[in-house]
Structures are given as C-alpha cells and as structure tokens.
Amino acid sequence: MSNAVKQQDTKKVGAVMVVGGGICGMQSALDLANSGFKVYLVEETSSIGGRMSQLDKTFPTNDCSMCMISPKLIEVSKHLNIELITNAQVQSLSGEAGNFKVKVLKKPRYIDVTKCSSCGDCVQVCPVVQSSEFEGGLTTRKAIYKRYPQAIPSAFAISKRGTSPCKIACPAHISVQGYVALIAQGKYKEALNLIREENPLPAVCGRVCTHPCETKCRRGQLDEPISICHLKRFVADEVRAGGQDKPPSALPSKNKKVAIVGSGPAGLSAAYYLALWGYKPTVFEALPVAGGMMAVGIPAYRLPKDILNAEIDFIKSAGVEIKTNTPIGKSLSLKDLKAQGYEATFIAVGAHKNNKLGVDGEALKGVIPGVELLRDAALGKSLSIGQRVAVVGGGNVAIDAARTALRSGAKSVMILYRRSRQEMPANDEEILDAEEEGIEIRYLVAPTRIIGADDKVSAIECVKMKLTEPDESGRRKPVPLEGSEFKIDIDSVIPAIGQSIDLSFLGSESSIEVNRGSTIKADKLTLQTNVPGVFAGGDAVLGPATVIEAIAEGKEAAISIDRYLSGKNPHDGRERNFTEAEVSIKDIEKLPRKQTPKLSPEERKRNFREVALNFSAEEAKAEAERCLSCGICSECYQCMIACQAKAINHAMKEEVVDLDVGAVVLAPGFEPFDATIKPEYGYGRMQNVVTSMQFERILSASGPYQGQVRRPSDGKHPVKIAWIQCVGSRDETCGRDYCSSVCCMYATKEAIIAKEHASEIQPTIFFIDVRAHGKGFERYYESAKNRFGVRYVKGIISGIKELQKSKNLVLEYTGEDNQKVQEEFDMVVLSVGMVPSASTKDLAQKLAIDLDRFGFCKTEELKPNITSREGIYVAGTFDAPMDIPESVMHASSAACLASQAIAAARGALVTEKKYPQETELNGKEPRVGVFVCRCGTNIARVVDVPSVAAYAATLPYVVHAEENLYTCSTDTQAKIIKVIKEKDINRVVVASCSPRTHEPLFQDTIREAGLNRFLFEMANIRDQCSWVHATHPVEATEKSRDLVRMAVARVVNLEPLHESPAPIKHNALVIGGGLAGMTAALGIASQGFEAVLVEKEKELGGNLRHIYYTLDGADTQALLASLLAQIRKEPKIKVYTGAKIEDFSGYVGNYRTTISTASGGTEDIEHGVVILATGGVEYKPAEYQSGKSDKILTQLDLEKKIAKGDAAAKGLKSVVMIQCVGSREEAHMYCSRVCCNQAVMNALKLKEKNPEVEVYVLYRDIRTFGMNELKYREARDKGITFIRFDVEKKPDVKIQDGKVEVKVFDSVLGTDILLEPDMLVLSSAIRPQPDAQEFSSKLKLPLTQDGFYMEAHMKLRPLDFVNDGMYLCGLAHGPKSISESISQARGAVSRAMTILSKLYLMVGGVVSVVDSTRCVACLTCVRSCPFGVPVINDDKVAYIEPAACQGCGICASACPRKAIKLRHYSDAQVMAKTSVLCST
Amino acid sequence: MIVGERKPLNEIKEKVKDYKKLLILGCGTCVAVCMAGGEKEVELLASQLRIANGLDKKEVEIKEATIQRQCDKEYIEPIVELAKKYDAVLSLACGAGVQLVADMLEPMPVIPGLNTRFIGIAEEEGKWSERCRACGNCVLGEYGGICPITRCPKSILNGPCGGSQGGKCETSKERDCAWALIYNRLAKQGKLENLYKVAPPKDFRTQDFPARQVNENYVKATKTEEKEATAKK
Amino acid sequence: MGEAFEPKVVAFCCHYCAYSAADLAGSMRMEYSPNVRVVKLMCTGKVDTIHLLKAIEDGADAVFVAG
Known part of the structure; x- marks a missing residue:
C-alpha cells in the first residue's frame, strides 16, 4: 500500500492475527487492514460470517442480517491485506508483544478454494447426509457442503471425522463406508466402481471375504455390524445382472509388457490395474483354469464358478492376457520372460502345498490332503472318498474340505480340531453352515496316528487336548492329556492344517532371496524382491493369507511396477496412516442387521449349489442405511468425478502455518447454551421445543422452511408460540449466573418477525426482567407490545409437558394473582444464553491468557479489551455477552489497541498490486470481447453455451467471442489477457456467474491487460439463469442471449473512470473533553498522529469528574488523573478548553473548523477527521418531590457523598431508590442503561459502610445486563430489597413534616407498602447535551428521536457517521458505562485511522x-x-x-x-x- | 416561482391526437424547478406518448427540446426553425410561456401540457405551496409577512373567521389557519396591536386584467427615444 | 399470436439486496419463470422513471424495481 503512511521499525511486526471470523473478527481485520497492517484472519470453521450469518433479522431495525453481513464478507475476502485461514486453530504462540511467533494448525478442507467455483455439482452426488449445524439440525446437509450459500471463502468443504474403521480394517482399504452409502442411494454402478478402485474381484469377495471390516464396524458395538460383505456381493451381482458392466477405459498404452506368475487374486489384481494404467500384463498360470485358490481352493457352493469366471472375464476385458497351463519353471523360466521383453515380473504363485500332519500313517491310501481334495473337486476330477471322513484342522480349508467331502459322497464327516471353538480360525458362518449340514466338529482333539489296513486308512488315533493358561501373548496352547488316546474308525483322513508355498519353480540358480518359511523375501511396502524388476506378493510372500490380502498386495505390486517402469521413487507416500474416526453410539436406535437368506441344509446337502442367497434391493438399502457414517465423508469420491474444476483433493493433509505477528486480536465468539442441560424444558425430547438459534433459521427465507413459520413435529403453522427467557442465563444451577444481555431483545425481535410472517401468530414471552438497555431498544420493546401485540408475562416456567397426540406443549407458571397457571402452546422457543465457544478454553491455554470462571476472557473494567497477556486483545462475546453493535465497537477498539502497539510498523507488511499502464481509448471504436462460461456443466447443462457464444460474435462491436469451461480459472484469465492484446479489445463482457462475487476478479484481469476496470460488464447466466431455470433449457438459452446482448450494449456505452489521489490532513479534531474525548485524543496520539481536543468547559473531564467508582469498585478519579496527566505531557495533543465550535465545513480528509477560544479569539483548524465525543448530561428530576427536600437526591449525588465519606451517608437507617426517573417514558422512551447498575453499586456501598441500613430499590425491570448481574445477585444476597412497580402505578412520594414518605404497590404482595426512608435516591436518566440540536445542524449530523447522535448504521457502523471521516463515541451516542465509553473511544480512533493512515485518498470513480x-x-x-x-x-x-x-x-x-x-x-x-x- | 402541474396523460393525448409530428418543448426555469415541465418531464412525457401511440398503433414522430425560458422571446428564437418542421408544439411551460411560444410560431398550434397553478414556494423536495395571488396591492406588511388573501381560503382581511380551531383551518385539518399564523407571528414581533386596526375592503381594482407592467428605467433607451419621438409627432 | 403470451419483464435491482436475493435463489436452486431480465444498479435510488418508461418503450411488458 504505497498510499499508507510508512513508518517502519524492524523490531515490531506490522501484522496482526485476528482469531475468529464472525462479525467482530471481520471488523477488526478490516479496520487493521485498512490502516496499514497485514492481517491473518484465523477461523475455526470452513467459512467466515460467524453467528450473525445464521440470524434472520436484527433488532431494533429489523434489517436482514445476511444482507448486512454479506458485503462485509466480500470485502474481507477481496482484501489484499487480509489472509483468510479457515478450518484453522491456533496451536501455539511464543515471543512477546510486538513480535509474536504463532503456529496455526490448518485442517484440510479437501477442496482447493482457488479452483472451486462453488457450483455445487459435488453436493448433488454426495451420498452422505448429515444434520446441518448451520440450520440448527432442523434439516440436513451433505458431507460436502458450504455452511450457507453466501459463505466466504466461496468454496465447498468436506467434513471428515477421520477414516472409518471399516476402511482401515480392510487390507485393501476400500472405501467401505463409501460404497455402503452409494448402495443406500441405489447408486449401484458407482458403488461397484468405487470397490473396483481397490478390488477388481468384488463378486468373489462379496462371497468369500473374511471381512475384517465387519469385525471393526462401529455399529457392532451398538447392535450388529453392517452386513458389508453381503452388500458387496449384492451390488456386484446386481450390476452384472444389468449387463453393460465394463472396466473404465485404460490410460494410453505405454507399450510395456509385464509378466505375472499366478492367476490368483494377487496376480489378477496386479494385472487388472496395470492394464488400466496402460501396461500389457500377461498372467502365466500353471493350472488349466485361472483364478488360483479362488478357482481350485474355494468350493463352488461358496463361490460358483460362473461368478468367478465372470470376474476373470471382466479383468481380461480390461486388457489382461491369461495363459493357463503355462507353468513357470523348467520350460519357461523367469529369465526367459525377461528375454521375451517382459520388463517386470510379479510373482504371485499362492500356497498350494498342503502341510503334513506329521503323524504315522500319512502315506496310507485314503489320506487326501485338503488342498488336493478341493482342487480335484473344483477341476471335476473323480474323488476317491470314503464313507466316513475325518478332516483335521480348524481353518476355512478344513471346513471347505469337510463340506466338499459331504457333497462328494461321504456319509459322515467330522472335523477334528485341537483347540476349542473360540480359537477356531474358520468363519463363524462357515462353521454354522457346516454344523447345519450335519458335520460333527470335535474340539480339543489331535490325531496321533493314522491306522491303516491293507495300505488303506481304517481308523485314526487321537489324543484329547487341553488348553494352557494364556501365555504372554494371550495365546492358550493346546497340550495333550496324557493317556487320553482314543480311536475313531474312518475311511478317509483329510489333513487341512495349513498350506505352504512351493518355490521349486524358481530353480536352483535363482538369485531371488527367500525366507526360512519358504516365502519370498520382498519389501513390505513395495513388494520389490532383491532382484530389480521382480516383485512378489500374495501368499508367496505372506504365507497362506486371505483373498482380500492378496488383492491388496496385487494392487500395491501394480503401483510398484508402474513406478519402477516409469522411473519413480518406489517408496514415496506409500505409508498409509489412518486416523480412526471416533463416533459416538450414544442415542442411536438399535436396528438388527438384515440377514441374507440361504439354502436350507436339505436343499444344499448333496450338491454344489451356492448356499448363500442375495439381498433384495430393499433389504440392501435398509441394511446400507444402518451405516453410522463414521467418517462423515465416506470417501466414495463421487465428488471428484462430478467436479469438473478438479478442485477436490481427498489427500489433503493438515498443515502447520507459521505466522509472525505483532499483536493478536481474539474474537472467537460464542456458542448458544446447550439447552439439553436444562432437561425440564424438554429440549431434544419434545420436537416442538426449539432454541432461539433454531427459530432464527425457521424465520429465515433460506432456512429449513423457506421462511414459513412451521413447527418441527408436523410442519404445521403454529399459532401460540411461547418464548422462555434466561435459559442458561441468570441461572446458578447450570453455572451460568450472568445475564446474556441479548436474549430479551432477540426474543422480542423473533416475536415481531414471526408476527410479520403470519399475523395469526400469538407470541408470548415469559421473562424475569425485560432488558432493553441498548440504543433504540426501549422503543422497539414498546412497539412489540403495542403495535405487534406481543404478550409479555413475568414469570419463570417451572416445567413443560408435551401432549402426546398434538405434540402441543403445556407450560406451567405462576400467574398474576399468584395462581399456578397452565397454558397450552403450539411451539416453545428457548431463549438460550451465550456461552464462550468450546474451543476457547484450549485457545486461552495455548496463548496463556486468563479466563473468568465462566470461560470468558478476563479483562479489567477500566481496561476493556486488554487480556492478561500483553499484545493480545479481546473483542466481542469472548469478553462478555454483548449484541452486534457492541461487538463491532469492541472489534474496532481491539483493533485500535493492537495497531497502537505496533504503530511503528504500520505499512511495513502491506502489499499493493501493480498494474500496467492503462491504454488510452483515444476515441477508438469499441472492440468488445465476450467470454461465455460453461461453469463446468453448471451453465452448459441448461444453457446452450456454444450457441450463446456464437450469437455473441454476431453482436455489434464484438470482435471476439468464445466459451470457456471455467472463465474464472487461472489459465482462462491468462487467455483473456492474451486475447485482449492480440485482438486489441478495449471492452470485455463475461457471461458467467454473479458480478457480486466475480466482478472484482475479472476487472483485475482486464487491468492486467491494460484496460480500465470500468470497461467491463457481466451477464449473470448462472445464478440468475441456468440455476433458476434448470427445467427450461430453451428459455434459459434465450435469456442468456438476451443478457449477453444487454451486457454488450452497456459495455460499449461505458467510459473509463479514473480515481485520483486527493491529499488529506493527517490529524483529528476531537470534540468534547470528557472520558471518551480524552481517550480518543490519546488514542490518535498513540497511533502517531496529532489531535486537537476541544472542550467547551473550562476544564477537561466531563462527567468523569463526578464519578468516583464503578460497579466493580474501580477508582475512576485515578483514571481521570491519569488521563489528564497523559494529555498534559503528550505533545501530539493540542487542547482548547472553554472553546466553542463556531463554524464547520469540508469533507473527509479536509475539514475546516473555526473555534472561538477561551481568550476570546477565533482559530481555524484544518483536520482530516472528526471524532465527536460531546457527551451527555444527568437529568435533573422534576418528579418525586425532587428539589423539595435535601433528603431527596440523585445517584450521582449519593455517589459523591459516599466517596467523600459524607457524614450524611453514614448514619442512614433506611434508603429508598427509585429507578427509571426520566427514562422509559413517553418523550424519553429510552433506557439510560447505567442506572440499575448505579443503584446496585450504591446500595452495595451503603451496605458495606453500614450493614444495618435497609435499602429498597423500586424498579420496573432490573437491567443489570452481562456480568453486572452478578452484582445484582450479590445485592439481593446481602439483603437489599427490590420491589417491582408498574409504570401505571408509580411510587407516590410525599414530604410530611420534613420526612419523606414513599408509597409503592408491591405486585408480589398485592398491596401498598409505605416506606419512610432517611434518604430517597432517584436514578435519573442520562440526557443528550442540551445544545445537541444546534450542534448537529452546524455539523450537519443527524440526531435520533431522543436527541442522541445518529450513527451511520445501528448495527455495523455504530461509530461512524454517514459522512466519511466523522466518528462518534461516548454518551453523545447514547447512555453507556465508563468501560463502554473507553472502548467506543478507542473504536472511533480505529475507524479514524482507516483515513489518517493513508497518504492520500483515492477519489472519483462512481x-x-x-x-x-x-x-x-x-x-x-x-x-x-x-x-x-x-x-x-x-x-x-x-x-x-x-x-x-x-x-x-x-x-x-x-x-x-x-x-x-x-x-x-x-x-x-x-x-x-x-x-x-x-x-x- | 410559478408552480405548474402536468396535465393528465389522457387529456394531452386527446389534444395532440391529430398530429403526426410533435415537438414537446420544455421550459428550464420555474416549471423545471417544480418538476413539471423541465427537461426531465419532457423526456418522461415523450416516452409516455410513444408508449401510448405504440399501443394505439399510431405512428407519430416526437421530438424533445427544452429551452431556458419560454417567457422570453430570445430563448424561443433559436428553436423557431426546428419547431416549424413539426405539426404542433406541446409546451410544458406555464400559461405565459405557452402564449409567447404560440405568438412566435403563429399559426402553428401550441398545446399546453401543464396546468399553471400558482405563484409559490418549495416547502421541501416535491412539495410546493401557494404564497401570492399577484393581487397588485400587497398587504403583507400589515400581517407579519403572511398573506391572508392567498393563505386564507376566505381571503378575509379581518380574521380569523369562526372556523379556526387549534391553529388549523376549518376547510382542512392539514391546512394551517392563516390567521393563527398571522397572530403568532405578530405576537413574536410584538405588533399584535396591528390586529386592532380594521382593514377596509380591499381595492381589487388594482388587479387589472390583463395586467401589464413597464419599468421605464429598464426600457431600452432606443425605445424610449422612439417613444419620445412618436410623442413629439 | 398463435402461442401463449410470454411477457418480458425487466427487474431493476439494487446490488446489495434484491440482486443478492436473486443470486441466493440460484444458490438454493429455486425456480422461477425465465421471463425476467435483471438490470443491476448500485442502489435503487438511481432508478429514474424514465428508465422504467424506456424499458416499456423498448418492448418490456412489465418492469419492477426491487431494492
């Protein structure tokens, strides 16, 4: 920023980190960035906008919250000196004020914000439905989402909670959750394709997989795991049945041959992926059939041959050649393969050698190794199996062998297993199936000898076993029971106790290293053997393993071979580290797993028909829907397919960003109180009890009901709606005894807006005190009562009952005559309080700042915004509950403090973009370039983009028209610049999305091409055409042509506009020398600029001179003294006391004010900005006999007496205070904000001096908002009596014989009370300065109805006047506390700095x-x-x-x-x- | 200034219906300021007529022009040639302007587009009120600068009448009673005694029709000499 | 006129509110009749009667101002 005043200092860092992207954080960031500092805006969620973005309207103006905030969002996102860091949390902070080092943990968004065009195509395909946090759970969103349509960054994000346990458990790491979700949606093809990303044998695995995924399924901890394996089979069969199941098209051929030895799952898997990647794999199979163990090890009743063959055919169709009956070994060695041009080899020979029992008699006839039996059965060979069969072993092979034997003619089959059922490795279902079929399983039995007769088996001798106690590894070893041998007569023995690998084919000269267990030695990660180009996997490396393990190895081998053949590092990024998704199963309804049907034991006994049958589509859907979506995002990758901008990257990792900053502003905001903590209100149990935040969404036009007031249970329009105030506020029982400050007003607003939506609504607000203490609030509250008919009932709701049928709610409360009343409502809104955001505790710890007992940031009353650590400032609701304007003021105040601390480094880190010299038009005829965007398919799917572009070319002055896939992409920008130069284009039209979001980008592009940015126009053919006319393509195309034609017509009429620098005066005039004015002047000076402070009184100090302490007991006179001393020694401040403003003129940067000085002369002051801090005055009461007795005084008088130790205050026995004197009445319909606090403060002081004194406070509503509530509670605890009166029945004050009598109607007791106090204290109002009217017309500044100055915008510009360069603070703005005045004054300085920090202002333009x-x-x-x-x-x-x-x-x-x-x-x-x- | 009001479109349409070529002529002074007959209103009226003609399927050529003042011939002269190309002129000036234009373009038909209302002031943006009847015999001096002739619906000089209530006129609650205003003003001036004087009936003869005025001091010398010469003859 | 009458409507919209609202309708994929052509202005304070009349003169069947 060359137009910033550069003051560099090497020690201080000219950058600030702002934590929190809500309205408060944004305001701080903008103030700082606009006054010469680099800002890092760190936001925890995926987008900025905070809580305000969720609100419907705002009080007291009923402005739309989103309309107000969205220009701010865009300003922040487009600001060159604000770097937005979303999905991020502060990890650590070191260093010291002025020079901090911060580490920020940036979580992955999985979407490249620079590429995402926010088109939402991804949302359409995402199968994962989540409760929407933004909509308060009233509706759902997808796992890929944008918090709200206008969110900034204008890009989607993906929610991930980690990786689902199923995906981690799967050896191939298939996105299990993904395909389950897709099946639930009926997207079978997509589901199958997703499986095939990792596993080309889904139909096989859907039948025979050992499914470790199901073992780990989180749902298993609740009821039963998802039937993942069967779902996989379902989807594979379903797609196959539909025909047209084709592999994806392969990458261009690389013309490289790869040899694969063995056609089992590992070999086939490797071959499949290699083929897809453009290689030419050939699989060499020794057996006459392909499929390895799948073909010859798994019996057909489990895996039918046609299913396997179909999968093998599928793999072949991807470009895999399989040579059966072609063993590698003597006739064709590995060397030969190399010679034949195979550049790499993958050995996946499987484990086909049966392990021996190692007992006598194994050579007898009738001993058939399990593997052999299965192979022969599969190959259709005749089996010589006896009548009585004993299978030895406990694995799947043993079961398979037993069941195969049964199907091949055996009469009785038994399984002998040496351990117990618990240890049996075979699948449970298999064991059950076997048992069903009549197979006897004998546990804890081991063969010791096979007995034969005539070389033939006749019996088997066994010994009983027992299990030892678990050893260190937890295993229980079987040991024989001495002497327990017994004999079983049998005809065949089938050993099935494991397999090993036959590596004899390698030949004796092989240099491939092998392990002792006769497996091939290969790198765990890459499967590379010691011989370059030779890889090995599956059983050959692992020893006997599962099909899915082999498949996983096959793919890994393919990756390694690809890398090997393309010369890439084999290891890079191969480690797979998963963070398991943690998901709570609390509150989830149990739902039994859907069982797949199977053939009855009778139907299957003597044949090889497939036993397990398939799910129906409905069953599959229901089963898939049981999935808990552990990872949220299921990693189904449908978004990647849908996103044409290629913006999605599921591989994004979290990263740590290092920042150097001089100061930190904390604005992490609040969370609504969790209403489930108050079970008596039924939230979470009763559907029609909602929180206020949810109700905001219900009111919102973009909310769950499109702005119609409906209730959740049945979508009906409620008529009677109740608001319950103070839920989670003013409530010690839940540890929230402070007041949340805003709920009374937002409830009032919600009631009014609801009524505006549907006039039949009858709103009732149940309150304790109505706290309408802000500017304009009282009138708003009055209008709610009088104009909108909102009913206010004072009372606490003791409980809510839900009526079963209607779901209506019955509220019980104490009515006016102390009777219990029950009233029925259609809907209840809980006005939940503010709680510091959950993450702030951690944040505070990392930054080492102190919190109060509620978790709010600790600050001192007279040092607002200053945390316990130097250089770190707090703003907004993290400090204490407050409303939007207060947060905004706070934001500016914190920005002031932050920038003041590093003022010396102003301008050091800001950047300004340089553009080429603008080409002059020189009366040249318009030459228009038109760029029509397809926005992926977002525009193109509805609008005929080519025809629009062709049409554009025919329009007058158009010399170039083209279509682009994404006009906003970086390469298109470069292209636009090139075309502009080549074709001498001098005006540009882009037909794409909204100018609101994209015009600045394209304007920037044409500036880079040397065009004036005003020679540009957009046609909005997406947001306002293709998106809203999706079903009318013809009309949408016609409209697009019209919009382009209109844009062209306008662009040829546009003229270049130039802004020019206008010099400014770098000083401020501060009007008013009270607390606010003095603070503001000192603020300006500490920022390094001069201030002129003009005070009409003879001395500085204003009202502060009459204030002695605050509610928290801070010494305000010491504050005054310190301010005066600072001003005295500050050379940058020039003070005029006893001076008057005579004349005022000018505009931002160049004001001129004439003052008459105390000496009688006049002086002209030229200044760049004005801060108005003219204060207010205490109302001198006329009511309640004021002035007629020296026993009647105001709170300020009393305060003075107490402070001065006045004897009169000492001997008091009884004191009455009357609130709202001169406030909250016609003509002065505003709350003076401070008087309740003042009364509590003085009452406590009186009690402190003299515990015997009786103090009665007569009030209408006690408005001790925020933390002041704690003092109110203390006052009540200390015995101060608070009596509520109605404005219609005000207390009656009489003076009888010098005594003061106060009569008040106590509504609780229902009777008049007569008090005879020694002192009557009137809590009198704060009034505007009497000369405000005159002053306002001199300065041309508007006043409110109540005579206070009117800010530019109640919510978002509370410190600015409409006129640029004029700011306001303190009582001139409205009644407020000392602390608020200080904060406002600093805030005004911050606002002023956005002007003063510039060398000049750019003027002109529009x-x-x-x-x-x-x-x-x-x-x-x-x-x-x-x-x-x-x-x-x-x-x-x-x-x-x-x-x-x-x-x-x-x-x-x-x-x-x-x-x-x-x-x-x-x-x-x-x-x-x-x-x-x-x-x- | 003179305050005028645009005539209803239908009336204007009717008046110009016979012409195929129409010049709409605006006046850039009083009626421009009271937003009835300046450049902007010419533009609006022209557009309205074009739309109306379009709906009626009539082909009419409409030309828009605005001159500084239609009550001065020097301003009219430059557009005389242009005007002659048209069948008629639709003038948005006050009655005076319309007549001068008609004189200068004789025999061309000149049609008024405004109703000339009164001599008045701008109360605020978009609100004007009458202040002077041009009666030719000003009595403002007696009544604290408030004209009873103009501002009292009864134009009485010895008010108020019996209908004044709460400072408002009996003819309308919106309307201030001129006599209440006069009373208040005179009270502030300390001249309430003025009201004791009974005003004689006003001499309306001063309001001669049609009024004409000559200020010899400003009448050009040549003309004076001419006059003198004629007199001598 | 053989086919049904399809009016052309011109909407003059304020950049900050009505135009944003029209965009929002798009983001939310709402549907409305494709007969509307939006003309964006910085502020509807700039809308002049002549703009509305001219639009009608130029063939619009209706105009509306939203801001």
Missing part, C-alpha cells in the same frame, strides 16, 4: 458530477442527497465533492434539468441494456 451549464441551482439535489454532499457554489451552481459523494445517484435521478450524471450509471448506460431488450 460519483455524481454536475454539468454546470445546465444547472439552474434549483436545490433539488441539495435537498435530496441523503449525505448532504451537494452545495450551491460560488458560481451559483450545484457542486458535488467527489471525495464526499457516495455514488448512490439519487441526485442524478432527481435533477429536473438532467444536469447531474452518476458516472458509470448514466441514463444512456443504464438504458443501453433495455434498449436492446427486444432486438435479437
């Missing part, structure tokens, strides 16, 4: 200009300008100062002589669009 030859000085413009800018100048024509003009154009449309033109929006330019409306 402003109104007067054609003086036409002006008749009729004053219409002067009268119509809302900013008071036009003046009649010395030439007696209207003049509009460009620096002050806001560009609204009202004057231009009002001017009867058409002498005023708003640049960029002249009549011709506006009407150019409609002028071509009907031409085609």
